[in-house]
Amino acid sequence: MAVRDKKKQTETGFITAGDRYLFGEGTHYEIYNKLGAHPKTFDGKTGYYFAVWAPHAASVSVVGDFNNWDPDACPMQVLETSGIYERFVPGIKPGELYKFAITTQTGKVIFKADPFAQYAEYRPGTASITAFNDSFRWSDSIWVQKREATNPREAAMSIYEVHLGSWKKKNRPEKDGYYTYKEAAAELAAYVKEMGYTHVELMGIAEHPYDGSWGYQVTGYYAPTSRYGTPEEFKYFVNYMHKKGIGVILDWVPAHFPRDAHGLADFDGQALFEYADPRKGEHPDWGTKVFDYEKHEVSNFLIANALYWIEQFHVDGLRVDAVASMLYLDYGRKDGEWVPNRYGGNQNLEAIEFFRHLNSVVAQRGHGAMVIAEESTAWPLVTHDPKEGGLGFTFKWNMGWMHDFLEYMKLDPYFRKFNHHKMTFGLTYFNSENFILVLSHDEVVHLKCSMINKMPGLFGDKFANLKAGYTFMLGHPGKKLLFMGQDFGQLHEWDEKVSLDWHLTEEDLHKDLQNYVRDLLHIYQKHPALYESDDDWDGFSWINANDGDRSIYSFVRYAKNHKKSLLFVCNFTPVARPDYRVGVPKRGNYTLILDNEHGAYKTGEKAPVLKAVKSECDGQPYSISLPLPAYGTAILRFS
Template sequence: MKNSGKSSKTTAKKAGRPAGTGFITELDRYLFGQGTHYKIFEKLGAHPRTYGGKPGMYFAVWAPHAKSVGVVGDFNGWDPEASPMKPLEDSGIYEAFIPGLGTGELYKFAITTKDDKILFKADPYAFSAEFRPGTASITTDISGFSWSDEKWMEKRKHTEPEKAPMAIYEVHLGSWRKASRPEKDGYYTYKEAAHELADYVVKMGYTHVELMGIAEHPYDGSWGYQVTGYYAPTSRYGGPKDFMYFVNYLHKKGIGVILDWVPAHFPKDAHGLADFDGEPLYEYADPRKGEHPDWGTKVFDYGKNEVKNFLIANALYWVENFHVDGLRVDAVASMLYLDYGRSDGNWVPNQYGENKNLEAIEFFRHLNSVLTGHMTGAIMIAEESTAWPGVTKAPEEGGLGFTFKWNMGWMHDFLEYMKLDPYFRKFNHNKMTFGITYATSENYILTLSHDEVVHLKCSMINKMPGFPDDKFANLKAGYTFMMGHPGKKLLFMGQDFGQYHEWDEKTALDWYLAEEPQHRDLLKYYSDLLHIYQKYPALYRLDSDWNGFQWINANDGDRSIFSFIRRDETGKKNLLFVINFTPMARDDYRVGVPKSGTYTLILDNEHGLYKRGEHAFSKRSVKSECDGQPYSFAYPLPAYGTAVFRFN
């Protein structure tokens, strides 16, 4: 970007102050001030318009503390005085219309503060932004995309997410694959990624893709969690309509799209939201509330209507304009607790002397009510790492109104168990059983996310103990337990084929490993699990209902074997899971079952999924008490053995 941070002389004709264009009405200003203008992004920002019979570009920005504001760009030599904006009474909004200006132009707002400093700020509502290290916004028209995902969108309206299968593939587009070209660091474009990613996801059996870091951000190392352009799909992979193509294509292939969304905090970059008009505007003014000491970022002011409107409208923008199926809300706990990451004496209690952020609680209830009410079938997912009650309960019942919550407790216990040498697992058996005791308290997603395979935590395969053969066998057993456990599923990219090294956003996954025998076998096995998961409603219909799960033996700690049943409402095609977490084979393992009948093996760790026509064996239960059940049958359970049986 040329001279984007400096004032310069220009020969361009200076635009006069408009008397008021009428593009932002009194009603717009009122709703924005109330925090209920859910399409404010159609008014603030930059939009192609016709005014006085002349086509051009209309600009509007909220900067109530500014002394004056101007639009700057290549079109006027970045001169703060060339295109002044007019304040609209009692709203803090400035507007300007520049005739003859089209799309594709770099621009910023030149904000003169009360102490006569000039700040060059990117547009908070910009639909497109410059590729890093550039920091300007780009005039863009996002209208006119031809959607063809009607079948998906109609199906979504009639889907009950809690009772539907959800196996999420978490993806960082910039490092999923790389193209052999120098432009933009070899990033795949949205269009390129759409085709290859869809093929992979369909073949594997995932139901959804969750994308990290799609909103514009300046620093790759933030992974997209320090956002400067909340309304702009990152230019790393293309423009807004390219991202629309991505979502549209995945929908046509039957794949849902979830975005990571960050309303918790934002960075202090000079062109961003921090001290936007010379004073705290989007953030709390008191640094004890307005700054995250651990992250070096600013905290949104959830008590300010215009700020809440900015965020709630942004959530609706992604779901409505880009047909996104849901948002995974990052760092929810940091928003709910006033003392999150803060030492004693460095946080401000609420009016009751407590550490709960009452404004953030109200924000979540408002947000989730509006989004799930406006967009039927869209989901909201909370990354909430504490035991906050009622995260997925309705606001009218005292909850926060999310559809799902990441089960961080299960993830922690599961990984601690899986990292143990098998000898010591018998002393930690409860780490794998404890999750069931609270499985119905929320609508959960079991997550093995990017956060668990970075910062010296090791990849999933290298968390496993033992020699290579043991590592792969352990991971098969762990993934089988995860697939059988109540809750939707999420796995980060590369962990399905056993990526060795930790995830690095700068490099692509080691896809060559997926062709090596052990990795290929693990990948096929995880795909088999995914296909079983989608095929059998017992694995997803009653995730939050005690009727959907039954322990057969939760107490076989000495042998580190777990057995349990999953059911749906019909009682047909129930599944029995048996999982051995030691290298000791049990040649005549006997498992208790509740009824007389035939139990057919449909998957094990040696063969994977038994397809139709293959000769998987069946066992007829006999009247012989075992595991507290009236019937039982015996079969050979190998080292690290997994077995899934179907029965009616």
């Protein structure tokens, strides 16, 4: 169908003066229902209504297959002084390609994808696609109601970080063998449920042009990537996960965006979504643009986008990427390459206000959804209430713990006694924020080795080391995150182009590690002592933090009622201790529920029971003795 109308079109009335006012104030939290492309009926005709914010443009038109991509065919009308252009085009159907043809102040015509597009062309295509009428019917109300009534900081959370494109692949040529959202849902849910994870965290769901960016350079913030299917199919994925009792977290990237010609960069011929000054508006390390958080419309674009994923797709949380790069004006920049704030400091005051605004709005709307900060510095009060000077995030990734943990685990066991503090330091600040302990994709790429190959020793020693490390991680306060493949000992570094090596799970050592991680995760969910008081000294107590010569750590995790508390003992050397004595806080029986050689003791199995004797050890009035093998671990339950 060809449409040609060079006459000035009258305003449609779809975007009201109230809409324009709220958008200009940065508080139109459903602006995605107004800007973008939406099926409408106007003057008795059905078609699509298009609207775009382009205040620096000389003129804008909508182009697509429906008008042979002719910039003269469907000119758009600017609405007063808002910088918003609109156009209703009759006869357009769902699934048609389109872009905005923007004539800049210099007379150049540039073609841009729709910033609010809900669907996009499969790469390497860059056009937006008119979305289908949304007929998806949700059936996850039980999950959503439970989420709204749950405090996530006092709940179990073990996260499986997943890149859908390389988790598994199909043996077929279409779309590079990617699983669709629907295909992935059943297999991924079954695996996650069996292993004992509570949530999946998905990388790279918002549309992005380059696979190698892993989804961290976004061009379609409102569009689930077409690599795996349609927006409705992604809703199916989330709904399916919820019905299986699994939460869904998305990686979200409000820190920067790429320079791709069809994307947000210089959107209307000038800096619009980004800061105009390159000392604020460009990331020299990444070659990307930085959002201008001072513009209300840009802040609105991002906050509405967060709510879009939470409210329209029912996701349970957003993990905000690269928070540190947003908070610090000098992040990745040398002297002279950044602009101080009005007080002369290096804090980005607009980004701070953005985070407080974002997190306050998400909390106030009462979904029970989480906002998680990947923040790698010592910025204070990240997870504290904005009213108290905090940023308001639900959780913060504990990057400091991750670095210390991995540095320690990579050491030859002989040298661990000289670095004993690396494993205890995290317990000096664990209650300063609400933390998630993370071993993410970033730790198994760029020549950092896979998790199993970070471990020292012969091949079998590597698995024993990793078992001990994961056991310590389980006991350490904080929610948990593992990247896919780490639970069975993936050998090669992660590569987004190929599937994980699932065949390894048929080999003894890999299968044994996978079973051990499964046991740990199920113990985690079963015992409130491991998650109820993650930010409180009431929930954690050292037994012996100073046994550096033997590289052994022992501690207790307490439930709120101090019932069914857990004692952890972890040996990080290949030296067996046949009669290791450890202090305990009270008399009674201590039941072994897991060790590194047996794994978890299942129902019906006779688990060893150790009776505490009145014999002072480790500053405790009672003690027990247990055999602690090379790289031995033990978790014991007591009341």
